[in-house]
Amino acid sequence: MAYIYTQFQDTREWHDLISEWKDAPQALEHVLSYNGNIDHDIFLGKRTTQEIFWVQLQPFLYSRGYNLRPRYHPDWLPSWRNHTKPIQTLDEFEDSLAHIGTFMDATRISDGSKVVIKIVQTRRKEIPIAQCLSSPEAMSDPRNHTIPIFDILPLPNDDSEALMIMPQVLHFDPPGLPFTRLGEFHEAVKQYIEGLEFMHQHRISHRDACYFNLMMDISKVIPKGLHFMRPETHDGVTFGVEWKKRWSVRPVKYYYIDFGLSEHYPLDAPYETITGLNGQDRTVPEHLLTSPYDPFKADVYQLGNVILHVVETYDGLDSFLPLGTAMTRTNPDDRPSPSEALKMLKRFNWWVLRRRVRQKEFSLQEQPRLRFLGGDR
Structure with a gap:
């Protein structure tokens, strides 16, 4: 357990977690006794660099009508932090699900529908083609079976990429x-x-x-x-x-x-x-x-x-x-x-x-x- 503590104690995030969650080392040690494969960072509420990208975008997306899952809110704290019973696994906590990749899920605030946000490069032809296929005229054609595009949002302070927002669908x-x-x-x-x-x-x-x-x-x-x-x-x-x-x-x-x-x-x-x-x-x-x-x-x-x-x-x-x-x-x-x-x-x-x-x-x-x-x- 000393190694685990040393591994994180030099980071600002670790100190913040310890100050807010004084039993974190003991809680992690308890979980590891049941499940040695548990991800230490996820348990302690540490988000990856990719996740921080979305955390920083959360206020912007919210202002444009889209809400990310609680894990990606800037003020998020792990829901298991205040769990009253001993924790053996994080499977029962939705906010333990960490994101990997260039796609993110969200909820459209206006109607609660689930959407997917894709990072696209603005220099590629994908955006103008998707916009063409999602135009009112194109969408009025019953033969148009291309995914509708709800929004294309330029990234703040970065004109090389944009966010393409679509409905969540399944294979x-x-x-x-x-x-x-x-x-x-x-x-x-x-x-x-x-x-x-x-x-x-x-x-x-x-x-x-x-x-x-x-x-x-x-x-x-x-x-x-x-x-x-x-x-x-x-x-x-x-x-x-x-x-x-x-x-x-x-x-x-x-x-x-x-x-x-x-x-x-x-x-x-x-x-x-x-x-x-x-x-x-x-x-x-x-x-x-x-x-x-x-x-x-x-x-x-x-x-x-x-x-x-x-x-x-x-x-x-x-x-x-x-x-x-x-x-x-x-x-x-x-x-x-x-x-x-x-x-x-x-x-x-x-x-x-x-x-x-x-x-x-x-x-x-x-x-x-x-x-x-x-x-x-």
């Missing part, structure tokens, strides 16, 4: 929340293809229309919402999530996210072809060539590969194989346009859409955990 095929009817997957595929049709009509190529950039709105599927840092819970503490089958609450909204690689080609000029690797999918045939290629047709391939992947992990989705196969043809000119792909989807009748499907056992083990908007730049 479209998370473990524990599988598709249960063919029509549920049909609804998702239809919206994603419509989204490509919409973007391409506006001369925007996503260039990363891949598995981890496809999300869904959970407001009807999981009415209580999910905790951003611990999505196996509603509140960050109590494990277990109540959810409804998508078929019972349809229609469910699906979204594209992440326009960090996207390109916008002016309507009055021919779009330029590009070269090189793009996005998560490294199997796009054009990416292996040194010659320029059509980015719109590469988008079709990427989404087609997602369809094939999901079909492979479910029993009962084989009827989507012709669509996925057509969208992933080696020759880009042989792939259907989004409009043609939508026509292929019209062949599914009502009785087919009602069929039950089942996720294969191996995919339940291999899939990533519930995933929110997240990840590092």
Whole structure:
């Protein structure tokens, strides 16, 4: 215990903690006797450099209508500090969940909705493309299935980065929340293809229309919402999530996210072809060539590969194989346009859409955990 004390006693923060929490060393020693792996800094209320960045932004964000979790308020003190019973773990304290990465969750003060804040570089094209896709005119088009942008806030005293604020959404095929009817997957595929049709009509190529950039709105599927840092819970503490089958609450909204690689080609000029690797999918045939290629047709391939992947992990989705196969043809000119792909989807009748499907056992083990908007730049 002496080592632990010495490790922190020279820092101003440690002295502040000791003056405010005189039993901190004894409390930490007690917790370590039950759980030797507990993070000392987190227990003592020490926030990382990344977290301090958000702590400093909290007053600014609050003034703009967004409230961070209590942990990121400047005057925060650990809630377990005044706990009347001996502490064995911090799992029961929501404010022990430390943040890592360039995304942060918050609450929109006006309506209490959960949002995600992403740090974006102002020199990149992501901001103008996202603004274009979230304009009132663009949002009025029912084919627009790109994530709506609530706000873009320039960082105070830093014009190189800005904060992009979006609704909190969930990956479209998370473990524990599988598709249960063919029509549920049909609804998702239809919206994603419509989204490509919409973007391409506006001369925007996503260039990363891949598995981890496809999300869904959970407001009807999981009415209580999910905790951003611990999505196996509603509140960050109590494990277990109540959810409804998508078929019972349809229609469910699906979204594209992440326009960090996207390109916008002016309507009055021919779009330029590009070269090189793009996005998560490294199997796009054009990416292996040194010659320029059509980015719109590469988008079709990427989404087609997602369809094939999901079909492979479910029993009962084989009827989507012709669509996925057509969208992933080696020759880009042989792939259907989004409009043609939508026509292929019209062949599914009502009785087919009602069929039950089942996720294969191996995919339940291999899939990533519930995933929110997240990840590092």
